[in-house]
Amino acid sequence: MKPPKQKKARQLEEKQTKLHDPHRPIIKDLLWFSLITTFFKVLLIPAYHSTDFEVHRNWLALTHTLPLSHWYVDETSPWTLDYPPFFAYFERFLSLFASLVDPTITDLYNGLNYKALSVIIFQRLSVIASDAILIYSIYKLTKNLESKKRFLIWVLVVWSPGLLIVDHVHFQYNGFLLGILLVSLGALQKGNDLIGGFVFAILLCFKHLFAVAGPVYFVYLLRHYCRGGILRGFTKLVTMGVVVVAVFVAAYGPFAYHGQIQEVLRRMFPFGRGLCHAYWAPNFWVLYILSDKMLAFVLAKLGFHIQTPTASFTGGLVGDASPFAILPTITPSLTFAIVLLAISPSLVKAWRNPQPKMIIRWVAYAYSCGFLFGWHVHEKASLHFLVPLAVVAVESIEDARHYFMLSIVSSYSLFPLLYEAQEYPIKVVLLLLHIALMWYGFSSQFSERNESDKRTACVLMVTGWMEKSYLLGFVVLEIWGQFLHPFLLGDKLPFLPLMMMSFYCALGMMYSWIWQLRCIVRSQ
Structure with missing residues (x-):
C-alpha cells in the first residue's frame, strides 16, 4: 500500500501527463473538423439521390425480412444483393434501427421505391455515421505528422468533392470502406503486418472490388512479414493464413452451410455486364473503343466494307458477336491478364525491397491499374486510388503536383452522376472550393520549405504548357457540354458531351498512371 503522499503525487503526475498529452489537441481539432464537415453533409440531405438509394433501401428490407x-x-426487386456477405451483415445491422424509425423502410413487399422523408433522413444519416471509420483512419495515419501535413490530409480526404458527390448526394457507402482500407495501410506502414492483413481481409468481405490490390498485399506480406528464416517464416505464413481464412469463414461460412456459395459468387461477379459501364468510366477502354470507331469510319470512307457491330459495350457479350468493328474483342479474362501485367512492376519492387513507406504508393498504383484496364469499371472506382494518394501527396512538390491534377480529373469525371439542374451548382462549387483549398494548402506547405524561391507558391501546382493547356481544356469542355451543345445541336447527339468527357478525362488518367509507374520503377 502506497503512502497517501506518494499516491497523491502519482495522481497529480498522471493528471499533468494527460493535460500535456500531445495527441489531445489533435483529437480536439479533428472533432471540430468532423463536426463542420458533418454540418455540410447534413445540408446535402435533401439533394438528389440516384437509384442506388433504392438499392440500399431494398437491401435493408431484404436482410431484415428474409432468412x-x-x-x-431473392429477386423480389430488380435491385438484387450483389455485395459480399459482410456488407449484407452491415445492411442487416442498419435494418434493426430502420425498422424502428419506420417499418415501411424494411418492408420487402410494400416498400418498393419508398421515398418518405423518414427513409431519406435515415439512410443519409447512416452514411454520415459510417464515415466515423474514415475519420478514425485519418487520425491513426496522421497523428504523428506535423500539423500542416496532418490538416492538409484531412482536407484532401474528408473534403474530397468526389467522395461528397458519390456518397452524400448520389448515395453510396464508400467513405467507411475507404476508411477500412486506410486503417489497413496505416497498420502496414507502421510495421503491424498481421493487423494490416487482417483488416484488408475484412475489407474484401465488405466489397470485393478492392481485391485488385490483393497481389500487392500478398507479395508484400510474404516478403516483409514472413521473413526471419525458414521455420519462423513458415510459422508467420501459417499465422497470417489462419487469420485471413478465419475472416472469410466468418463471412462466407453461413452461406456455405446453406449451399449458397455459388449464388453468392454469381451475384458478385456478373461478367455478362459488358466491358464498359453505361457511362464510360474514363479509362483505357474508352480510348480503345473510340479508336475502333475512328478506324471503322476511315476505312468505310475509303471504300472498305465494315460490318456494323451487333453487340453492346455495356450489355455484355452477346453470343459470339463482337462489339468491335476492327480491333480484337476484349474478354474478362484478357482484362484480368492486362491488369495483372500492369501491376507487376509494383509486385517486383515489393518482392525485392518490401518497404513499409512504399506500401501506400504500391496499393494506389494497383487500384489505378484496375481502374484503367479492368472489366466493367465504374467511374466511382477512381476514389480507390485517389484517397490513398492524398496521404502521400504531402511528401513532395512532385507528389502534390500530380495529386492536384489527378484530383481535378477524378472529381470532374464524376459530374455526370449529378445530372439534374438543381445539383449543378453543388458539384461546381465543391470542385472549385477543393481546387482553392489544394492550391492554398500545398503552396503554404512547400513554400516554407523553399524560402530561397518565393515563386514556389505561385508556380507550384501547374508547370509546363501541356499541363496548363490540359486543365484549361476542362473549362472549354464544360462550356461546350452545358451551354454550346444544347444551343447549337439541341437534342441531336445527346451522348456526345459524355463521350467527350470520358475521352478527355481518360487522357488525364493515363497520364497519372504513367507518372505513378515511373515513380515506382525509379524508386529504390
Whole structure:
C-alpha cells in the first residue's frame, strides 16, 4: 500500500501527463473538423439521390425480412444483393434501427421505391455515421505528422468533392470502406503486418472490388512479414493464413452451410455486364473503343466494307458477336491478364525491397491499374486510388503536383452522376472550393520549405504548357457540354458531351498512371 503522499503525487503526475498529452489537441481539432464537415453533409440531405438509394433501401428490407439462406437468391426487386456477405451483415445491422424509425423502410413487399422523408433522413444519416471509420483512419495515419501535413490530409480526404458527390448526394457507402482500407495501410506502414492483413481481409468481405490490390498485399506480406528464416517464416505464413481464412469463414461460412456459395459468387461477379459501364468510366477502354470507331469510319470512307457491330459495350457479350468493328474483342479474362501485367512492376519492387513507406504508393498504383484496364469499371472506382494518394501527396512538390491534377480529373469525371439542374451548382462549387483549398494548402506547405524561391507558391501546382493547356481544356469542355451543345445541336447527339468527357478525362488518367509507374520503377 502506497503512502497517501506518494499516491497523491502519482495522481497529480498522471493528471499533468494527460493535460500535456500531445495527441489531445489533435483529437480536439479533428472533432471540430468532423463536426463542420458533418454540418455540410447534413445540408446535402435533401439533394438528389440516384437509384442506388433504392438499392440500399431494398437491401435493408431484404436482410431484415428474409432468412440468410435467401439473401442472394431473392429477386423480389430488380435491385438484387450483389455485395459480399459482410456488407449484407452491415445492411442487416442498419435494418434493426430502420425498422424502428419506420417499418415501411424494411418492408420487402410494400416498400418498393419508398421515398418518405423518414427513409431519406435515415439512410443519409447512416452514411454520415459510417464515415466515423474514415475519420478514425485519418487520425491513426496522421497523428504523428506535423500539423500542416496532418490538416492538409484531412482536407484532401474528408473534403474530397468526389467522395461528397458519390456518397452524400448520389448515395453510396464508400467513405467507411475507404476508411477500412486506410486503417489497413496505416497498420502496414507502421510495421503491424498481421493487423494490416487482417483488416484488408475484412475489407474484401465488405466489397470485393478492392481485391485488385490483393497481389500487392500478398507479395508484400510474404516478403516483409514472413521473413526471419525458414521455420519462423513458415510459422508467420501459417499465422497470417489462419487469420485471413478465419475472416472469410466468418463471412462466407453461413452461406456455405446453406449451399449458397455459388449464388453468392454469381451475384458478385456478373461478367455478362459488358466491358464498359453505361457511362464510360474514363479509362483505357474508352480510348480503345473510340479508336475502333475512328478506324471503322476511315476505312468505310475509303471504300472498305465494315460490318456494323451487333453487340453492346455495356450489355455484355452477346453470343459470339463482337462489339468491335476492327480491333480484337476484349474478354474478362484478357482484362484480368492486362491488369495483372500492369501491376507487376509494383509486385517486383515489393518482392525485392518490401518497404513499409512504399506500401501506400504500391496499393494506389494497383487500384489505378484496375481502374484503367479492368472489366466493367465504374467511374466511382477512381476514389480507390485517389484517397490513398492524398496521404502521400504531402511528401513532395512532385507528389502534390500530380495529386492536384489527378484530383481535378477524378472529381470532374464524376459530374455526370449529378445530372439534374438543381445539383449543378453543388458539384461546381465543391470542385472549385477543393481546387482553392489544394492550391492554398500545398503552396503554404512547400513554400516554407523553399524560402530561397518565393515563386514556389505561385508556380507550384501547374508547370509546363501541356499541363496548363490540359486543365484549361476542362473549362472549354464544360462550356461546350452545358451551354454550346444544347444551343447549337439541341437534342441531336445527346451522348456526345459524355463521350467527350470520358475521352478527355481518360487522357488525364493515363497520364497519372504513367507518372505513378515511373515513380515506382525509379524508386529504390
